[in-house]
Amino acid sequence: MDDEVKSFSFNPYHMAVQQFELAADRLDLSENMREILRQPKRELTVHFPVRMDDGSIKTFTGYRVQHNVNRGPAKGGIRYSPEVTLDEVKALAMWMTWKCAVVGIPYGGAKGGVICNPKSMNTAELERLTRRYTTEIAIIIGPHSDIPAPDVNTNSQIMAWVMDTYSMHQGFSIPAVVTGKPLSIGGSEGRNEATATGVLFVTRRAAQRIGMPLRGARVSVQGFGNAGAIAARLFYNEGCKIVSVCDTSGGIYNEDGLDPAAIVRHKQEHGSVGTYPQAQHISSLETLEVPCDILIPAATEGALNAANAERVQAQIITEAANGPTTPEADAIFSQKGKLLIPDILANAGGVTVSYFEWVQDLQSFFWGVEEITSKLQVIMDSAFDAVAQTADTYHCDMRLAANMLAIARVAEATKVRGIYP
Structure with a gap:
């Protein structure tokens, strides 16, 4: 993804919910299940100060949203942009839930963002912003709870700072807390592509x-x-x-x-x-x-x-x-x-290889790029065929079919797990 300017004004969360309702209608999903799945499980908003190089203090606003974790830990990127909004992050977290489900990897959906203009900040300022933001969201992220990754205007270096900050708080290195890291600290071959x-x-x-x-x-x-x-x-x-x-x-x-x-x-x-x-x-x-x-x-x-x-x-x-x-x-x-x-x-190839990176970090055992690419092709081809078959069965387009397949899988996990207490 590139940081393209949005072509017009709209609310991405309303669009995500509209897409969800279309699929829920075709699945004849109960109102009780819709009530659970149409909104995020958790929304965290943080306001934090950062010292700039000129000595001034700027306060930034950041978000971390976890949409659903019934199929596994939350997974999703962090973006830095002046255009970040809570509704955008909520929409992206919901789409991540469906994305992980449609390719069959054991994650739920999350997303994060900081309202800032990274292009006007130098490396030292970006590092201080990243470390402070990580500290603020450290209460909900973790290798078995919520695993961030790069997104718009963030990269492997920023993920390295997130990983290091989280690890410093724990007292030992925890590579699996993020994906999209440099290879030297537990990143995966093939992740960039x-x-x-x-x-x-x-x-x-x-x-x-x-x-x-x-x-x-x-x-x-x-x-x-x-x-x-x-x-x-x-x-x-x-x-x-x-x-x-x-x-x-x-x-x-x-x-x-x-x-x-x-x-x-x-x-x-x-x-x-x-x-x-x-x-x-x-x-x-x-x-x-x-x-x-x-x-x-x-x-x-x-x-x-x-x-x-x-x-x-x-x-x-x-x-x-x-x-x-x-x-x-x-x-x-x-x-x-x-x-x-x-x-x-x-675009689920990114999160699929992020899953591979996470598995490799947890095992401390790493694969070659040929093995990763081969495993990725099996998953992507299988997911495409399952969505195409759903589209043929229900005589609908691929988006509705993909949403139906994903939502049905998340609904099944939610139903099987039940409601606590």
Whole structure:
């Protein structure tokens, strides 16, 4: 995901609940079960001071939300952004619950965020903010309770600070408290590429489902952060033609194809993809509408909506980002017969390899990248097939099918465990 600017104002939590209710209706879920599953188990809001390098004190607001833990410990990223809201974090925590359930890994959903502008802060300030935020949420995170990970504007270094801070409080090293760490302190091979690799696996499956050859397919990637840039490279290596990419500065389009490696070099040298010379310059939103066969929205929520869904030309839409498509756009895509692979399935490669990292940390026994990639493909292919079968059984789109499959699994765990006391 990249830190794309949201294209319009909407409430992601309302959207998440709306998606939940649609699936609950088809599952004929009882009102009692809906009451349990439609809202988070726990919401923590913290306000904490941080000393800035100029000597001033700034107070920041942070959140950690655990949506449901009936299938296992809570799992979910931490994002740093001026646009973080409690409702956004609640929505992302709910989606994480369904994401873990749809690929069958034993986690519940959580999410965290701090309202800040990390691009205006230096490394020392970010470290102090991270360590203080970790201290504030340490009352609910832990290797068997809630395991954070990187998200928008956070990375392996920030996870290292989280892990170290938590470990200092305990008096000994606890690598399994976070995933997405550097390899030197218990990170996993393949974690950095995991989301994009999962996107490739499910898109390959989707192309087979509709009889589209992947080699030669035209691909547009909205968002050129970690997931988007790596996805562009992986699809390019599969023989696809990358016709358009973008970041927050703008987009580029070339119907003859683009070289993702050259674009990465250009962005490293010039700070953006929008000034890449060998392409037509377009807006970030136009990346969603260019002529292509496969569209990969890899930015933030709400990019595909009622205002632009009619102009999307791709036949397959693979949601590398969380919540990039509104229910209104979903209805339009379904009506037009497009195959949309929903976020809770499409980008679940990240949390799946995070699960592998957690297991390796708990065992203190690590696997090679080939084994990790092989295990990931088995899980992603199996999850895609289960969602496709549900879609065929209920004559519905893939999002509704994925939500139904996930919600049914969480409801079953909730029912079996019962209500305490």
